[in-house]
Structure formats: C-alpha cells, structure tokens
Amino acid sequence: MKKTKKSVTPLNFTGGWDYAPAPESKDHVQLKDRYDLFINGAFVKPLSGKWFDTINPATEKRIAAVAEAGEKDVNSAVTSARKAYDGVWGKMPAKERGKYIYRIARIMQERARELSVIESMDGGKPIRESRDIDVPLAAAHFFYYAGWADKLAYALPGATPRSVGVTGQIIPWNFPLLMAAWKIAPALAAGNTVVLKPAETTPLTALKLAEIIQEADLPPGVVNIITGAGTTGAALVNHPGVNKVAFTGSTDVGKIIQKALAGTGKRYTLELGGKAANIIFEDAAIDQAVEGIINGIFFNQGHVCCAGSRLFVQESVMKTVVRKLKDRLETLVVGDPLDKNTDIGAINSRMQLEKIKKYLKIGVNEGGEMYQAACSVPSKGFWCKPTLFTNVSQSSRIVQEEIFGPVLAIQSFRTLEEVIEKANNIPYGLSGGVWTDKGSRIFKVTGELRAGVVWANTYNKFDPTSPFGGYKESGVGREGGLHGLMPYLQHV
Amino acid sequence: METSKKNKAGSAARIGVLKTYKLYVDGKFPRTESGRYFIFKDTKGTALANICVASRKDFRDAVVAARKAQPSWAARSAYNKGQILYRIAEMLEDRRPQFVAELQQQGLAAKAAEEEVSVAVDRLVYYAGWSDKYQQVFSAVNPVESSHFNFSLPEPTGVVSMIAPEESGLVGLVSVIAPAIVGGNVVVVLASEQYPLTAITFSEVLHTSDLPGGVVNILTGTRKELVGHFTNHMDVNATVYCGSEAGHIKTVEENSALNVKRPFVYTTDNWKSEEMQSPYRIMDLQEIKTTWHPIGK
Structure with missing residues (x-):
C-alpha cells in the first residue's frame, strides 16, 4: 500500500442534525408546596x-x-x-x-x-x-x-x-x-x-x-x-x-x-473530597479510554468526589487523545436535565457555578490553555460548558484543588514511575483510573495508587456490594x- | 544488671561499663539533637542512666526516616514480614534475663517482670502469625451487578505516630508496635516515661532482627512536650494514643483534623490481657482499597 501523508481533517459539528427534544414528563410527580x-x-x-x-x-x-x-x-x-x-x-x-x-x-x-x-x-x-x-x-x-x-x-x-x-x-x-x-x-x-x-x-x-x-x-x-x-x-x-x-x-x-x-x-x-488521577498508557484502547475520561469527569456535571479530574496521558499518545477528547466534547448535549438526550445538565447551584468560574479564571491566569465545547447553553439557570485544560503543571491550583465541576486538567507523562509519583502527590486519595491493555501493568498501577477505589479500563462504576471511601x-x-x-x- | 550498676567507691571490683541510652531513629542510635537529658533513677534513688529528652526536631527527623522506609517495608512479602516479627520474638526471648533485670530496676517485682517479658514474646509470635492471614480474613470479592471483577483488600495506612502505654514498658510497647508493622505501616513511638530503659533496649532487639531501619523509630522524652508535635505533623497518617488523660486525648483528636489523620485512643491499663491482642488492632491501621476490573472478550 502506498503511504500517503496523513492529515487529520477537523470534524465539523456545526450544521449537523440536532436531536429532537425528548423531555421526560413531570405531570405525574406529586410535590407539596x-x-x-x-x-x-x-x-x-x-x-x-x-x-x-x-x-x-x-x-x-x-x-x-x-x-x-x-x-x-x-x-x-x-x-x-x-x-x-x-x-x-x-x-x-x-x-x-x-x-x-x-x-x-x-x-x-x-x-x-x-x-x-x-x-x-x-x-x-x-x-x-x-x-x-x-x-x-x-x-x-x-x-x-x-x-x-x-x-x-x-x-x-x-x-x-x-x-x-x-x-x-x-x-x-x-x-x-x-x-x-x-x-x-x-x-x-x-x-x-x-x-x-x-x-x-x-x-x-x-x-x-x-x-x-x-x-x-x-x-x-x-x-x-x-x-x-x-x-x-x-x-x-x-x-x-x-x-x-x-x-x-x-x-x-x-x-x-x-x-x-x-x-x-x-x-x-x-x-x-478527591482529585483523582485517570491514567492512560499508550497501549490502551484509545477510543474506549476517551469515553472513559469523558464519563470520568463529565458524569453528573463533574459534581462527583471521585471524578477523574486529573488526566495523565502517556506522551506518545497525548496529541491523539487530546484531539479525540475535543471532538467528543463537541458532541456532548448540554441542557435541560429532564431531556433524555442530555449528557450534561445544570450546575447544582449559583454558588457552585461561581466556584467553578473562579477556578476557570485561576486556570487561565496560571497559564493553562482552556478549551470549551462550542455548544450553546440556556439563558436561564446555571450552566458550565464542558472544559479541558492543557499546559498545566503539578503545582497548578486547578491540578491540586477539587473544583467539583466539568473541568478536566490534562498532563502528560513518560514512565510508570513518574505517573505514580504525580498521581499520589496530592493530599487526596479517593479514587483513580488506569487504562492499558497490559494486565500486569494494571495491577502494578492499581496497587501503587494511594486511593480507596481504583477502576481499570472503566470509571465511575458503583455497586452496593462494593466498598467506597478514601485514603x-x-x-x-x-x-x-x-x-x-x-x-x-x-x-x- | 551487672554492667549498669555503679561501682562503689573504694571497692576492689572492676569498674562497670555503663550503657548509654540513646534514641532509635532510622536504624541508628543518635542522641537527641536538643542535647537535653534527664537522669533516670531506680526506686531507691540510684541514678541508672541519662535519658534523652527528644525534641520536635527529633520527631520530625524520625518521620522523614519512617516515610522513606514505608513503601519498601509494605512491599515486603507477608511471609517475610511474618518471619521478621517472629525473629523479634526470638531475640527478645534470647535476652529475657536482661529485660527481667531491667524491668526490676525500673520498679517491677520479679514475678511481674518475668510475666511482662513472657507476654511480650508471645504477643510478637501472635502477630507474626497474622502477617499472611489478616488480608484473607478482612478482604472481599464483591459480587457486583455489572461485568466486573471487583475486590477489596486492606493496605497499610502509612506513617503512624504512637504514644506508647505509660504503665507497661514492654508489653504495652510491643502491643502497639507489632500490629502496626505487621500490617506494613511504619511507626515513630514515644516510649513510656516510667520505663524508658526497656524501650531503648527493645530497640536493640529490633535492630538485630532484620527489621529495616526506619520501620520502627523510638524516642524518649515527655508526653507533655511531644503529644502536640506527634499529632500535628502533616506527613503522619494515623496516631495511636495510649492513656486516659482527657487533655491529651482532645489534643490528639483535634490535631488529627489538620490532615484527616486516623486517631486511635486506647485507654486500657491492662496490656497483658489477652483482649489486647486482636486482628482488629491490625485493621485499625489499614485502608480498604477496592479495585474494579472489567470482564470481557
């Protein structure tokens, strides 16, 4: 096969078909005043x-x-x-x-x-x-x-x-x-x-x-x-x-x-609280991992103590992962929580929205590169577009502190030892994730993460039989x- | 004890060689950096030794050593940790006469001193046996609904600061150290003020038992000065306090909130009791980690 120079055409998300509204009825709900x-x-x-x-x-x-x-x-x-x-x-x-x-x-x-x-x-x-x-x-x-x-x-x-x-x-x-x-x-x-x-x-x-x-x-x-x-x-x-x-x-x-x-x-x-590391090795099933990252940070608008809010990507796949994440971000449906197509609903309160906005500002001021989905949000209510930060470091406040919103901070790494060191170098220890195709590496990483819940090639799974809690x-x-x-x- | 008895002036007997009691930090026996000491006397008022009065700095140095030692100690196989604990028991048994004599010098009756050493040795054997069993007893495979293999198992909490029991110089010390280290933790211990000699001599036992340096660090000094420092250090994960002084207990528990330490207060004054040995003492200083692994083609 002839080798041609690869060029990635940016996906065009504008002008596509919108989902028809599919709101869940609230007529049957009985609430007192x-x-x-x-x-x-x-x-x-x-x-x-x-x-x-x-x-x-x-x-x-x-x-x-x-x-x-x-x-x-x-x-x-x-x-x-x-x-x-x-x-x-x-x-x-x-x-x-x-x-x-x-x-x-x-x-x-x-x-x-x-x-x-x-x-x-x-x-x-x-x-x-x-x-x-x-x-x-x-x-x-x-x-x-x-x-x-x-x-x-x-x-x-x-x-x-x-x-x-x-x-x-x-x-x-x-x-x-x-x-x-x-x-x-x-x-x-x-x-x-x-x-x-x-x-x-x-x-x-x-x-x-x-x-x-x-x-x-x-x-x-x-x-x-x-x-x-x-x-x-x-x-x-x-x-x-x-x-x-x-x-x-x-x-x-x-x-x-x-x-x-x-x-x-x-x-x-x-x-x-938590500030979980979600770690992607180069041999991971990338598309599956991207879905996992999205679920890890945008599930419940990122209002999750175990949210995978720190992403660590092995350097060799950094570009690919970030590109795919940005593409995926554009397809997320932000809006009416009662619509069955909605992926990201409303921020829980005005106070929480202010806190998230404060952190977005801090992230930008500290030199982080912010990327937000181009989606529109309703004019009433509390909303935050799904957000990625690159060009951040271990010492950035948006890397160290819990934001509790749809904001992901992305860093790269080269070796397993390096990423473990970075992942554990934080006062929190609630959860973590690892994405790799290699079984022995999974257990190496899950064993070394100082966190109470660790997901391998999955994220944000819960079950009544499964203990949850932090280090x-x-x-x-x-x-x-x-x-x-x-x-x-x-x-x- | 022959060697530490003072030679009476004018006697023709040979001059005794006195032991210098120091701290045990990072597998070494340093003096306190503070240069302070107190004179420890037996019940008759005869001076037996100069005992280091450890400072905040000594404690902080010990925490650094402990933190450094923790990962590799935790990574040792359960079998190996068990063998080392058993070896500590062997070494203690081997030096029984020395410990009995030393406990008597510190005021214990002969029979009580014998019993103290016996229980301490047996307690070490007890915990040595748990080294490769508590994980089995306290872990779980969780039958989750989704297609995942899900299991939970105990891991060491990390660096533990300990205020050892005051009333029981050897059994008390062993009863708090053994369950912590068999579970992969490392400790910095403040010895009993009343029985400091035994604690330092016990560190010689540890030192000859293949226990890596830094896993157990023993300081002598005063509770009054150190209880705050032992509990407000931000790189300490848990604190064990033995005693019942309300003021100290409050300090321990309040300071723990600085970095969500796990504080444990043991108020018993009967450390020889069988009830004071339990796998739940090991579990006090363990964290449960749950791992999810997908099942699929």
Whole structure:
C-alpha cells in the first residue's frame, strides 16, 4: 500500500442534525408546596418557624419550600431517634428489622420514575443518570443491606457485633437520594436509628424517602429526616445524644467536623473530597479510554468526589487523545436535565457555578490553555460548558484543588514511575483510573495508587456490594459492601 | 544488671561499663539533637542512666526516616514480614534475663517482670502469625451487578505516630508496635516515661532482627512536650494514643483534623490481657482499597 501523508481533517459539528427534544414528563410527580420536618414518623412544623425555598437550577424557578431545622428541632429528632432505639429498633428481632428495610427498597423501586424526575428537577442532573444510576442504585443499596440485618455475626469474624446507637448523618447535594441510601441502609441493618440531614439545595428526594418510610410503616423515630443548612448540620454533629456521625461532603467541612468531635467519644466516618488521577498508557484502547475520561469527569456535571479530574496521558499518545477528547466534547448535549438526550445538565447551584468560574479564571491566569465545547447553553439557570485544560503543571491550583465541576486538567507523562509519583502527590486519595491493555501493568498501577477505589479500563462504576471511601484527606471509613457495615457496628 | 550498676567507691571490683541510652531513629542510635537529658533513677534513688529528652526536631527527623522506609517495608512479602516479627520474638526471648533485670530496676517485682517479658514474646509470635492471614480474613470479592471483577483488600495506612502505654514498658510497647508493622505501616513511638530503659533496649532487639531501619523509630522524652508535635505533623497518617488523660486525648483528636489523620485512643491499663491482642488492632491501621476490573472478550 502506498503511504500517503496523513492529515487529520477537523470534524465539523456545526450544521449537523440536532436531536429532537425528548423531555421526560413531570405531570405525574406529586410535590407539596411546603415540606415540614420528618420527626418521629410524622411531618411536623419546625419549632424554628422557618422555611426556605428549593429551586430548579436549570430554570431558577422555585419548586417548594422546606423547613429549616433549628437547634430545638434537631434535639427533638435526636430524642425521637433515641426513644426508637431504646424502645423498638434496638430490641426488634433482626430478621424483622431486615424485612422493614426490604420494604423500603421495594417501594423505592415502585416509585423510581417519580424519584428520578424529582432528583433531576431539584439537583439539575440529567434524567438519564437519575433514572439509570441514582435511583436504581439507591434501591439496590437498601436491598443489599436489608439482607445483612440478621447476619451481622458473619460480618465481624471472631467478635460479637453490637449496634452503636443513634447516628447523625449529613449528606451532600450531588447524589441526594443515593447518598441518603448509602447512609440509612447500613445504619438500619446494623440496628441503629437515624437522624439524616439532606443538603439544602437538594432536599426533595430525601423528603420523598420520608414518605416512603411512612408508607413502609417503619416504627416512628427510627428514621428522622430534618432539612436545613450548615447550622442545622452543626447542631446535629454537636448534639450529645448522637453516638456516631457519618458525613459526606467537602474536605474542609470534614475537618471542621472531625475537630468538633475531638474528645467527645463519638464515632465518625467521613467521605470527603478527591482529585483523582485517570491514567492512560499508550497501549490502551484509545477510543474506549476517551469515553472513559469523558464519563470520568463529565458524569453528573463533574459534581462527583471521585471524578477523574486529573488526566495523565502517556506522551506518545497525548496529541491523539487530546484531539479525540475535543471532538467528543463537541458532541456532548448540554441542557435541560429532564431531556433524555442530555449528557450534561445544570450546575447544582449559583454558588457552585461561581466556584467553578473562579477556578476557570485561576486556570487561565496560571497559564493553562482552556478549551470549551462550542455548544450553546440556556439563558436561564446555571450552566458550565464542558472544559479541558492543557499546559498545566503539578503545582497548578486547578491540578491540586477539587473544583467539583466539568473541568478536566490534562498532563502528560513518560514512565510508570513518574505517573505514580504525580498521581499520589496530592493530599487526596479517593479514587483513580488506569487504562492499558497490559494486565500486569494494571495491577502494578492499581496497587501503587494511594486511593480507596481504583477502576481499570472503566470509571465511575458503583455497586452496593462494593466498598467506597478514601485514603488520606479523602476521608475515614468505607461505605458499601461488607466493609461499609463495619462503621455501624462496635465489636465487643 | 551487672554492667549498669555503679561501682562503689573504694571497692576492689572492676569498674562497670555503663550503657548509654540513646534514641532509635532510622536504624541508628543518635542522641537527641536538643542535647537535653534527664537522669533516670531506680526506686531507691540510684541514678541508672541519662535519658534523652527528644525534641520536635527529633520527631520530625524520625518521620522523614519512617516515610522513606514505608513503601519498601509494605512491599515486603507477608511471609517475610511474618518471619521478621517472629525473629523479634526470638531475640527478645534470647535476652529475657536482661529485660527481667531491667524491668526490676525500673520498679517491677520479679514475678511481674518475668510475666511482662513472657507476654511480650508471645504477643510478637501472635502477630507474626497474622502477617499472611489478616488480608484473607478482612478482604472481599464483591459480587457486583455489572461485568466486573471487583475486590477489596486492606493496605497499610502509612506513617503512624504512637504514644506508647505509660504503665507497661514492654508489653504495652510491643502491643502497639507489632500490629502496626505487621500490617506494613511504619511507626515513630514515644516510649513510656516510667520505663524508658526497656524501650531503648527493645530497640536493640529490633535492630538485630532484620527489621529495616526506619520501620520502627523510638524516642524518649515527655508526653507533655511531644503529644502536640506527634499529632500535628502533616506527613503522619494515623496516631495511636495510649492513656486516659482527657487533655491529651482532645489534643490528639483535634490535631488529627489538620490532615484527616486516623486517631486511635486506647485507654486500657491492662496490656497483658489477652483482649489486647486482636486482628482488629491490625485493621485499625489499614485502608480498604477496592479495585474494579472489567470482564470481557
């Protein structure tokens, strides 16, 4: 065959066919105009007398008002959790406890569509993700841990497991229902009672879960769901009646909580920030890897603690990978979260959008080369085009700090030793990815990455049976799987 | 102990050669950089030795040595780590009379000193045996729904600073060091103020057991001065504090928040109890790593 000089024609994405709108209907969704606190099995008005609005970040329109729990409300929730622990839940035969949790899983499955739509409305994530990932995984989590309730003796070899008591749980806005499931399911299976505080920008699916818990006829007080912002969370963490705190959120807040708990004897698990390295070797299946990188950073608008936000590409394939990434970026559909074609939805809040924009500026000011998809975004709502940065270094702030948005920082490397050094040279240690065709190299890299979850030739996969959690400043303890049960048990 | 007894003035006996007690850092026996010392006396008030009062700088040097030693220690095979722990037990047993005598000099009754050494040796054997088993007991293959091979296994947390039990100069020391290092961690330990001699003599045991330098570093000094430094260092991954002083516990736990260290507080005063040995002590200083690997053609 005659060898001709290769020239790559840039792909033309303009003037192509657009997708016809395919919006998911929200007619069947039943939302109240105002939500109270779920305490002791009933919705009760907040003693604080305050409510606040939750909005749809894609339209900036108000969806509903939710109660703001004050200190007295937190106290009432903790008291009811204690009463339920001492009086009912702690004494209940384990297999009966399990059956309640199975009930919750089943009702969630039945109401999956409704939950998905609300999740996308309240948080801005694409319906494709809430429908196919968040909600089914949340139900699966309850289903998985339900079965553990009467098998706890097998979870801690050589020890006698015992529940810890009342747990105070604080969850973030990026996977609102899923995080509620990650927290509540193992706590209940282990025999504890719960006071859960959802994030202030995404409280609705947790309140729907409260309705489901009512429907499942769970004894009053076993799960209490109180809405509010940081001060509500602080009151919960500091309440002397709480035996264990479980927090998912930023490393900054995690450190504040860890410090606040010092000397109190309370147990805690922290699932904090990350800045994962996604590493591509030259022998990787490049197209597959490009898909993996895209999913790694743009899944849920990059609002993912384990997002593959640092890309390391072996030098010999750097050009090809960057070109393919740019091409792929142009085909991503950014827009209405309820449209089934949407790949990237709305940024969760104005505050988060400001933070992302701040980092884009920092990246450019530090000499990074920014590339954004040429797509248009709606005029109302909070949006950020998918963004790549090249020409960045290890010391760049956008390489060191968690942005929690659709922003990827790309660096090259030559040798395995070099990339391991770079990947680990960061205070975080939540997750990582490696792309290569060589089996021995996969396990070399996954073994050397100081991170709690490592994906080989895949990324952002989750399962109720699979433990998740960080090394170093990415947190303490695991959630999911057998290891996710342990923090909710004490061994005697 | 013959060698450290002071020769009475005027006696015709030969002059004893006294041992100089120093720190154990990076597989070497340096003096404290601070030049400070305190005179350690037996219960009758006879001066036995000058003990180094380690400083913040000594601690920081030890952390550097420990960090350097960590990856290669963790990379040793489980079999090899087990053999080294067993070797430590052998060396300790071999020097039993010396330890018994030294513990008595520090105020223990003869029977208690004998028991202290016996339990310490047995505890080392216990943890040596765990070296290639805790991974099996505490790991999991996770039956995920998607087409992936998914498994979780423990890995060492890293560099651990330790405030060793005050009441138990040998068993206490061994009980915190052994589960940490058998799991691939490296440690910097502050020895008991009450029993500093045993700690330094134990480092001689470590030194002759094929344990690489830097894996265990032992300092003598005061809790009051060092508890803050032991816990606010940003390159330390976990802290073990043995004791029940509320102020210290608060410091340990508060400082841990600086870099999300894992703090562990053990309040027991009965380190000889069998309950104080457990694979869960190993697991305290382990992180669970989950790996996803696709299954396909």
